[in-house]
Amino acid sequence: MGRIHVLPEHVANKIAAGEVVERPASVVKELLENSLDAGSTRIRIQAEAGGKRLIQITDNGCGMTRDDALLAFERHATSKIQSAEDLLTVATLGFRGEALPSIASVSRLKLETRALGESSGTMVEINGGKIFRVEEAGLPEGTAITVRDLFFNTPARKKFLKAESTELSHIASLVTHYALAHPDKHFELHSATNAILVAPPVADRGQRVYQVFGKEVLDQLIPVAALQPLERIGLPQPPPWRREEQKGDAGTLSLSTSPIREDLVQEEEKSFGELRAHGFVSKPEIQKLNRNSIYVFVNGRLIRDRLIQHALTEAYRNIIPPSVFPVVLLFLELPSAEVDVNVHPSKTEVRFRQQTAVHDFVRDSVRAALMKARPVPQFTKEIDAHPTASPSLTPGARATMVDIAAWRSLYAPAAPAGFALQPPVLPPATERLHFGNETITVEANAAVALARIPAQAVPGDGCTPPLPVEPEPPSDLVPSLASLKP
Ligand SMILES: Nc1ncnc2c1ncn2[C@@H]1O[C@H](COP(=O)(O)OP(=O)(O)O)[C@@H](O)[C@H]1O
Ligand SMILES: [Mg+2]
Known part of the structure; x- marks a missing residue:
């Protein structure tokens, strides 16, 4: 038996x-x-x-x-x-x-x-x-x-x-x-x-951040909002020379109705959807000792993904030291065919079909948001041009020190116009953004404009007709939000 x-x-x-x-x-x-x-x-x-x-x-x-x-x-x-x-x-x-x-x-x-x-x-x-x-x-x-x-x-x-x-x-x-x-x-x-x-x-999510974390946290965050059309769908296509060859072959046969050619033409005209990123990332002065404050949602699903983690590290390169981590609340939206969610039973892992495109998009969107909130002051450019200019810059520590100094200079009285200014303040050692004793505690400082990002539609399973959109709460429910309205 x-x-x-x-x-x-x-x-x-x-x-x-x-x-x-x-x-x-x-x-x-x-x-x-x-x-x-x-x-x-x-x-x-x-x-x-x-x-x-x-x-x-x-x-x-x-x-x-x-x-x-x-x-x-x-x-x-x-x-x-x-x-x-x-x-x-x-x-x-x-x-x-x-x-x-x-x-x-x-x-x-x-x-x-x-x-x-x-x-x-x-x-x-x-x-x-x-x-x-x-x-x-x-x-x-x-x-x-x-x-x-x-x-x-x-x-x-x-x-x-x-x-x-x-x-x-x-x-x-x-x-x-x-x-x-x-x-x-x-x-x-x-x-x-x-x-x-x-x-x-x-x-919107800006108001939600305000509602659950309070103004201090919102003030520490920089809004991210980016969109990029996809150039293709799914896995890589034949290399360009191959496509040229196919086009050429079809051309020499003079078959205007050649299926290969039609495919190519249609493909070129087709929209492949887009990558969208929005959310919030922290200013460089917020530095976390672990990744526990990095939250990434892909099509409404909370995930842990090394590719995205790497993209975020890249975005913050030379802005915060490599040993610390930012606070990130990032919502990525992409066509569902572009992401494989069937990787692990806990569904917290995904696989992107166009990994490089997603990685670079996240890196560039976050980097651009950081740069927009922090134009590089003139003296940093000079130091970059002459790496030995400052005797205080030791190898390895150079980039970080320069950048933190540059960042803090934004809060000095002479910072460029257009920024909400506060006196230069080092992040307090006790700076925190976590839940302790069942309350949400935050200590932080600084200020930045608030982005209003429209809420995303939530995917339904078809078990109910489309959701009735709940009316916005009367402002007395969340009185402090009134100040965020245009
Ligand atoms: N809160 C809920 N409201 C309505 N239906 C539900 C709810 N929770 C579970 N279900 C139903 O039970 C099924 C099984 O749930 P689950 O075991 O979580 O599997 P899955 O979510 O992967 O389908 C779901 O597909 C859904 O039809
Ligand atoms: Mg379920």
């Missing part, structure tokens, strides 16, 4: 959970992405004991029918793609159909959902991957998922979780950044005792 057997579904789900659910914040990420895919405009998250005891997420999205509510916990059950080809053009945040069964296999999960237009809802309870209750229930439209006792049946995983405050800060950071990505939606995050984030809809 053979030794090989197929693992039971609940074991397979637990294995998948190993990749998808690393910590409470990964549960929040998956559930939040599901709520966004469901077209929700209001999302409320409750996290207790750093998410270890309870994570609850309530949305007003399209909800699920009873059948769907049960199917959703089957492995690889999804409403978001149909075929392998759809993987090439995924417009939703989810598509693998793995999150719900994975989370349900390592927690005690309750799903309460009512599909739009249905007269009643469904409640499903699952413990460690086993369904033990399914009931019809009177529920509001939308979905609420409650995840209790995460990793109760995987003690090894549970042991590796960090302190409650650390896990909560990961959740807070994640929710805050998704709120930044979707300024048109209402986000709330509560712990057992505190309202950590309450963010009603605002008009």
Whole structure:
């Protein structure tokens, strides 16, 4: 008799959970992405004991029918793609159909959902991957998922979780950044005792930054907004000489209807879409010791990508020392066919089909924004021209020292007109932009004009008609935002 057997579904789900659910914040990420895919405009998250005891997420999205509510916990059950080809053009945040069964296999999960237009809802309870209750229930439209006792049946995983405050800060950071990505939606995050984030809809990301971080942070950031048409689509085409050859061949045959030639002509006329970047990057005086303040979204998806990290390092070359990192909130948009999102189960990695184009575009857009905010003063040019001019410049430290001095000079009284000026101030040693003790704390200084970047449409999964755009909140909800209006 053979030794090989197929693992039971609940074991397979637990294995998948190993990749998808690393910590409470990964549960929040998956559930939040599901709520966004469901077209929700209001999302409320409750996290207790750093998410270890309870994570609850309530949305007003399209909800699920009873059948769907049960199917959703089957492995690889999804409403978001149909075929392998759809993987090439995924417009939703989810598509693998793995999150719900994975989370349900390592927690005690309750799903309460009512599909739009249905007269009643469904409640499903699952413990460690086993369904033990399914009931019809009177529920509001939308979905609420409650995840209790995460990793109760995987003690090894549970042991590796960090302190409650650390896990909560990961959740807070994640929710805050998704709120930044979707300024048109209402986000709330509560712990057992505190309202950590309450963010009603605002008009654009600049206002959202202001709303969640305050003026000091916004003042430390430089807006980035760039657009570049794509020259081609997907993978590289034949080299130019080859294309010439094809054109020539077709020409000598005098076949005006030659398929090769027609393709080429059409190709030339076709628009291949564009790369768009917007967001915020920090002024050089903000220097972080790690990359934890770099947030990059690609088509609404929060990702970690070495190519983009490298592009950002390049953009800041000689502006900040190589050992420190900026604060970055970058939103990249590109045709979905240009980016492969099916790289890892956690969906935090992507592969760009035109890597060089994306890399250089990010580098150049960020660099241009930095340069625009900081015209190089005359004396820096002189030093560049005569590297030995200043005795204080030691090899290796030269570029950094020159640039920091140049930057600080902007804040001196003689800085060029057009800048919001403040006295020269060194970044305080305690400068920080992080979540501590459930509050968002920031200390910083300086000033820059605010860009108004229009909010991006959020990809839907087609489970609901296009989102009704929520009206802007009355200004008394966010009184301080009034000053940002034109
Ligand atoms: N908050 C929600 N609102 C409506 N439908 C949901 C929600 N969460 C999950 N679903 C449904 O359950 C399915 C499975 O979810 P999930 O396991 O996260 O896989 P995926 O998001 O990759 O499709 C989704 O495709 C969607 O149809
Ligand atoms: Mg999902």
